[in-house]
Amino acid sequence: MSSTEQGVKKAADLLRQGATMLSDACPQCGLPLFRLKNGNVVCPNHGKIYLVKSDEEENKVRKNITMDQVEDILINNLYYFSSKVKEDPNDVDSVMQIIRYLDAIERIRKVK
Ligand SMILES: [Zn+2]
Structure with a gap:
């Protein structure tokens, strides 16, 4: 399984867990970022992300x-x-x- 496929699978898991997809993309892999219920922003591939937008x-x-x-x-x-x-x-x-x-x-x- 490619890393993109893995990312897509994880993204689907995140959505199932109630995460919301953001309009921002991961600066490293370009996958859409997700906001978890606890407020953390994560990339399906890279985990927790700190948005550059301060x-x-x-x-x-x-x-x-x-x-x-x-x-x-x-x-x-x-x-x-x-x-x-x-x-x-x-x-x-x-x-x-x-x-x-x-x-x-x-x-x-x-x-x-
Ligand atoms: Zn990423």
């Missing part, structure tokens, strides 16, 4: 997504006020808003 990394990803969303909102508002200035070039309030949004976008890009 909380810190997850926070970083979440932070980037938030920053991107904020930037999108700022850019949308920037478009809105630029169209107002296009209609009325003397609309000083809108010009001030554009400057504020540009400043905010620049700041958020520095943080990213």
